[in-house]
Amino acid sequence: MNILYDERVDGALPAVDKPALLQALQAQLPDLDILHAEEDLKPYECDGLSAYRCTPMLVVLPHTLAQVQGVLKLCFERKVPVVARGAGTGLSGGALPLAKGVLLVMARFNKILAIDPAARTARVQPGVRNLAISQAAAPFGLYYAPDPSSQIACSIGGNVAENAGGVHCLKYGLTVHNLLKVEILTVEGECLTLGADSLDAPGFDLLALFTGSEGMLGIITEVTVKLLPKPQVAKVLLAAFDSVAKAGRAVGDIIAAGIIPGGLEMMDNLAIRAAEDFIHAGYPVAAEAILLCELDGVEADVHDDCDRVRTLLEQAGATEVRQARDEVERVKFWAGRKNAFPAVGRISADYYCMDGTIPRRELPHVLQCIAALAHKYDLRVANVFHVGDGNMHPLILFDANQPGELERAEAFGGEILELCVSVGGSITGEHGVGREKINQMCAQFSSDELTLFHAVKAAFDPHGLLNPGKNIPTLHRCAEFGALHVHAGQLPFPDLERF
Amino acid sequence: MNILYDERVDGALPAVDKPALLQALQAQLPDLDILHAEEDLKPYECDGLSAYRCTPMLVVLPHTLAQVQGVLKLCFERKVPVVARGAGTGLSGGALPLAKGVLLVMARFNKILAIDPAARTARVQPGVRNLAISQAAAPFGLYYAPDPSSQIACSIGGNVAENAGGVHCLKYGLTVHNLLKVEILTVEGECLTLGADSLDAPGFDLLALFTGSEGMLGIITEVTVKLLPKPQVAKVLLAAFDSVAKAGRAVGDIIAAGIIPGGLEMMDNLAIRAAEDFIHAGYPVAAEAILLCELDGVEADVHDDCDRVRTLLEQAGATEVRQARDEVERVKFWAGRKNAFPAVGRISADYYCMDGTIPRRELPHVLQCIAALAHKYDLRVANVFHVGDGNMHPLILFDANQPGELERAEAFGGEILELCVSVGGSITGEHGVGREKINQMCAQFSSDELTLFHAVKAAFDPHGLLNPGKNIPTLHRCAEFGALHVHAGQLPFPDLERF
Structure with missing residues (x-):
């Protein structure tokens, strides 16, 4: 490869x-x-x-x-x-x-140091797995809300470094919203505490600055997270649509009605078929799009909201709306979604998972553009979305053993991210920038903004020793990459302007 | 004066x-x-x-x-x-x-630029008053959640600069949690956008860093805030206690039960009596402490939670629990609390409003220490709390026309803040540091931490031209102020150690 x-x-x-x-x-x-x-x-x-x-x-x-x-x-x-x-x-x-x-x-820093059920916090070492925190909190009826798909394996330190999200972050927020405090070592090895156990720390909010900074500002040695009480009940509705535009409209209607689902996910036809073949979740394979909408909270509340959401889905033109009859079917509905990536892996030698966010209203337009790009690059794409918060995960299907396909997939992915920026979105929802999206940062930010990022980086790490070459591109790199900056509203996609 | x-x-x-x-x-x-x-x-x-x-x-x-x-x-x-x-x-x-x-x-920047009911956002100029945003959003059934007591007058730009809170921030968060994007001018007059309309902005989280930075990093020229749907119903319970310790325990029990009240406030006897004399809210004037607990959301949910909270209050030893019979009584219960400051103004020539946060469990201990300090400084103090999130507002009563009283009040206030730090809290909950608490920042942070703050400040403002002398003390000032740093757990209050 x-x-x-x-x-x-x-x-x-x-x-x-x-x-x-x-x-x-x-x-x-x-x-x-x-x-x-x-x-x-x-x-x-x-x-x-x-x-x-x-x-x-x-x-x-x-x-x-x-x-x-x-x-x-x-x-x-x-x-x-x-x-x-x-x-x-x-x-x-x-x-x-x-x-x-x-x-x-940092994997060996894997101890849960304290669970405080009264304060509803957990103090853990950075190598503790995301799911292990919820498991340790379960005896107290508590859990840690952010749930990236990799939660069985990923570590909380990495979650903080990337500001990880998950299916439930529409309602419960990203990692940054569920953190109280981190202990870090500076590049010189000095211990610092960012954040506090209390509501509002004075001075600059370095905890939020640090969260998602991808290892460029310091090394995390301890994390204090907030825990939440487990919702009493959770119900899931599955709705089928004959067009993604209608599904997109339904999403807007649900949010505009003031309902905040625990999870709100969309899959397109290729993703539906791949998942159904793999998991047999009972998905309608003829649908152009499905929505999965989970409502959680206290019994009466969830019951009312289910009725309201069903009505909204039907009004938006759903061809079918099904509520999971029981916990077994609910888990099955989710299993299809959660296994969409490996399911796509079964129908393609390789796939490249993208991660961008867009304003929800741009959904039909962006999907049309992605279809056009798929044609341009001659590669298939399956669309899986945290649609409630506009976080897309297009999966680009390719075969790395075919000469040039990997490079085409990478270029295709890059254009999708730049498309996100051009409609007012961003090049990452929850996966971070890392090395992957460093060029697209040039499209996202102006040179003034990048210069400020570098100045902030230098405040923590004057010699640039922590994770150089990730997250924040040099202006030199952006110049090489070309004038892709679209802040002025100018679209860098002449071949897509017909949409 | x-x-x-x-x-x-x-x-x-x-x-x-x-x-x-x-x-x-x-x-x-x-x-x-x-x-x-x-x-x-x-x-x-x-x-x-x-x-x-x-x-x-x-x-x-x-x-x-x-x-x-x-x-x-x-x-x-x-x-x-x-x-x-x-x-x-x-x-x-x-x-x-x-x-x-x-x-x-920036008061003349007072235009509401856009309300987007579908995206549930408002784009406003920085001089727009906090309450004016909710008023403009009301026709859509939406409102802006953070509600500082000054909301009729204070501007959203100032709210961002100070990361303002309010009675409802236990449930709905501080300003930083209700922001999407700010447009700023740098010290050199360059336009920058911090944050984004989408879920997660890549790069460092400069929006959160900027929020609460007290005018030291740039000038706010536009703010995009999140709007929330108005809760269907809100109910208030008033509980009386014969000791603040019992009231404090009730607070812990409510939070530990997984209930998140819209507001959870405590007043001590002096504050109760002052408010009752002024507003006639029907408060029990013999009580050592009262709690006001508001529950909001959908009807059925609120009804259940009211029953649960009542039981918890009674179990914690409340001598009386009353639920506001109707909207008129609910508003009256809150009027007493919201007018506690002017009410105290009626019984004292001057008062000095403090603002610190403490872990909730430290409440009885901290109130004992404050009583001892009141004795030491020979000044009365009325305690009003956003107790749900441990944010205290002790009001120190004094007469500025009596020689030395202002200085005594200031020294008393300083000791209260240092006390907050010593129990693991912080010197501000929602009012910011400003000039007032600059010396106490030396108690809150180590010299390494302050040095990092200065480095971050310099990344935005290398010549220190924006609001110098506020928020972040120089190390020189801290040295002058004395070795007050208590991070190592050493209490700087020898005369209070008997508690």
Whole structure:
């Protein structure tokens, strides 16, 4: 399989004396697990975005704060870049290693330090898995709301670094909305606390700034999250439509009625058929689009809302509306959606999962543009949406063994993201920018805005040692990438202007 | 009346050639309203924290973006400090002018630019009053949730600058949770957009960083807020207790039960009596504490929650629990609370309103400490709380015409804030730091943390021209103020350690 790797970042970094660094680490931190042989480094060459790979110079696996501090201080002295990694499930290459950098794996920080049911908080180490927090909170009737699809594997530190979302973030918010406090180490190895246990921390809101900063501002060593009481009941409605435009209209009507579903998802025909073939969820395979709408809360409330949503769906032209009869059918309805990605994996050698957000009203227009792009690049696309909050996940189907298909898929994905920006949306919903979308950041932001990002980065990390080459592009890179900035409202898609 | 004014900030600023600056402003911006005569400047010498006053060098009242840009560019060239002001209702002196600075009054930016009922957003200019947004949204069944007590007068720009809260922020969040996007001008007069119309903006979260930054990072020129559907019903319970400890326990029980009230407020005996004398709300004047608990949402849900809360209140030892019979009584219950400040104003020549947050469990301990401090300073104190989120507003009663009382009140207030920090809370809940709490920031943060704040400030404003002397203290000031840092858990209150 081809590898998409950008030589420029590593190329621009100064040479590192690996044997000397290794020796210094071993001497100063004798208990630290360090991987340095080629075969040991191989498993760490990519994260969940496996099309991008790079073997790290060294991998360190600390299990104490002092070890992380020691690594950071040594790297800072020698000006060696450090890339942090949690569970490695990220989909935008945020934890892609550097050939001239140390990969700092935080997976062994996996302890739940405290659950406080009265304050409804959990204090955990960054390597704790997302789902493990909810499991630990379950005996108290509590759970941690953000639920990325990878929640069984992904770590809370990575969730904070990428500001992860999930099916339920329309109602319950992204990671940033469910955090109280993080403890971090600066690039120099100093301990800092961002946020507080109380409502409003004075000074600048560095907690929110840090959340989603993709390992560029510091290393997370502890996280305090908010817990929520489990809803009494959850019901799911499935609605079929003969056009995506009608489904899109129904979404707008539900939101405008003041109903906030726990989850509101859309799938298009190709995604429906793939999921049905795989899971047998009972989806209507002839439908052009389906909506899944989950309502949760107290019994009476959910009952009323189900009735209102059904009426709205029917008024918007649904050809069929079904409420899951029981918990078994509810779980089955969701299983189809949650397995849409692997289901698509069954009908294509490879797929490339995109992640962008758009204003909900732009949905029909954007889907038409994506169909036109699919024609232009001669690749199929299946559309799966967190449609309630306008977060799209088009899956581009390709075969990496066919020469040029990977590159076409990448270019296609890039155009989808730029399309999102051009309609007033953004190039990421919940997967982050990482290495994947760094060029599209040039479309999203003006040079003044990028300059400000760099100034903020420098306030934390003046030498640019933390995860260089991710998240915030250099102005030089943007200039190379071309004048894609569309803030002035000018569409960079001449061949799509007919829509 | 005495004035508490800190000469050090103005003293440290370089001299400004006022006539030359005035001439340049008049020449370059002929349509700009500029106040420069002593008598015209007087009304602007303070904000809502009137104990601190300073006559600004010049006041400008722009009504176009180009004028604001022109003022900023000119001041930037000449390195003249700029202090932004909205409605001037702030309670921490965030808009206190500088004798060597320009006061930039944004009150004329008072247009509601768009209400989008489908997207549930409002796009407004920064001088629009908080309540005016809800009034404009009312025809669509929507409102803007954060409701500071000053909402009839305070401006949304000021709300963003201070990250304002209100009675309902326990359930609906602070300003930062209800914002989508702000347009700002940098210190150099460049336009920037922070945030986006879509769910998650890539790059660093500068919108959250900017919110609550008290005019130190840029000038707000436009704000897009989220609107919420009005709850179907709202019910209020009033519970009386013979001790604040029992009332505090009831609060913990309600929250632990997973109920999130729309508002949850506590008043102590002095506050109850003052409010009852003024408003005749029907409060039990013999009670040591009352709780007001509002539940809002859909009918059935609210009905169930009222029953559950009543049971919890009774179990916690309430001597009486009353539910407002109708809307008239509900409004009366709230009127007593909302007028608690002016009510206290009737029983004391002056009062000083504090604002700190504490973990809820520390409530009885903190109230005991405040009582001891009241004894030490020989001043009365009435306690009014947004108790659901641990946000206290102790009102210190004093008479500014009695020599030394203002200074005693200020010192008392400072000790209350440091007490909040020592129990794991913070020196502000919703009023901001401003000039008022700048010394207490030294207690809240370590020198590493303050250094990072300054670095972030410098990323936006390298010459420190925007609102200098507020929010983030210099390390020099902290050193002067004394070694008050209590992060290490060491209590700086030897005379209170008996509690």
